[in-house]
């Protein structure tokens with residue numbers, strides 16, 4: 357990922373407080389005492405943290421809500437701590453469904469480093485409230501089992517632990533829950549205590565599904581230190597039509613451009629439903645209330661212009677992949693929708709497009725358009741392909757071709773290997789010549 361210029365973002369000065377803005381953006385689903393949090397945020401810089409577990413080689417869209425919340429609080433003058441879960445990643449936060457498979461220590465350590473880089477991009481490490489990165493393996497790897505049970509475990513009541521939402525669900529499932537995953541909440545609680553002691557950290561943020569773990573920390577700090585610390589749980593993002601947010605054809609949308617290309621990422625946001633786009637702008641961009649309300653009005657009066665979706669896709673893509681990648685993604689989208697030239701795109705961008713389309717690999721001597729229409733699946737048969745060609749419904753790189761025996765020109769091979777074939781207005785496929 358490239359570096360984003362974070363200095364361009366700011367909180368909206370029209371709100372009475374940062375807390376009010378977070379609520380307007382719909383970022384607070386659940387929290388410890390709201391008034392105390394608002395007061396603490398107003399009283400002066402506080403230190404807060406959010407943790408990320410290495411369960412994969414990249415963070416995904418669910419994490420982006422947290423990354424941007426970290427950023428919003430830092431823009432408000434507060435001191436962020438980004439935590440990577442070098443130890444918690446070895447244990448596994450219980451999921452509702454089933455026990456996790458343990459990953460090797462090497463894999464977890466590798467992923468920790470990849471995540472650390474991703475988290476860092478959303479924080480500023482300069483100025484008075486410079487961010488800090490920590491790894492919870494640093495305060496757990498040397499701890500003995502005896503110390504853990506005597507010093508930490510004594511503060512946890514099993515009765516309380518089994519009432520936590522996800523633990524309760526797992527306990528009542530056929531599969532049950534291992535002692536390992538059951539202990540997870542103690543580790544996360546210990547993190548908060550440690551960060552409270554070390555850095556005076558008084559707020560933890562996370563998804564609302566983290567509520568059990570968040571309160572494990574606030575309760576531990578209260579018990580051991582007699583201090584009131586806070587937690588904010590953000591809502592799970594849902595699509596208004598009931599489909600799952602953050603997936604494209606069942607696949608997760610990753611922040612790593614090698615796992616989800618900036619082009620696919622841009623498309624994902626561009627496809628946001630009218631009914632959801634205002635909510636997404638609130639959560640995933642730094643647009644002001646006024647700007648978002650205006651985009652909401654445009655969505656109502658002129659939905660076909662998709663101004664809100666374009667603003668959303670532009671901004672989120674820029675936040676995650678940088679301005680240059682976004683410009684290329686926009687040019688690529690224009691070409692895909694027949695409003696721009698494929699020949700103007702660079703090789704990498706064409707590769708991203710090809711990866712998202714029906715696709716055929718052919719030899720250099722296979723130049724018959726009829727054959728290519730069939731190979732890519734754009735036409736069901738050679739006779740169907742001939743018919744479409746005769747009707748003038750086929751284009752190569754957005755240029756109409758005609759004649760049943762049309763063939764590819766060497767010039768048609770973009771960057772020596774890509775051809776974009778279109779049938780009708782909407783059906784696009786890629787051919788790579790190997």
Ligand SMILES: N[C@@H](Cc1ccc(O)cc1)C(=O)O
Pocket residue numbers: 406407408409439441444449492543544545547548566569
């Ligand atoms: N449990 C969090 C990650 C986390 C780990 C350690 C912490 O101290 C905080 C958060 C999650 O799965 O998303």
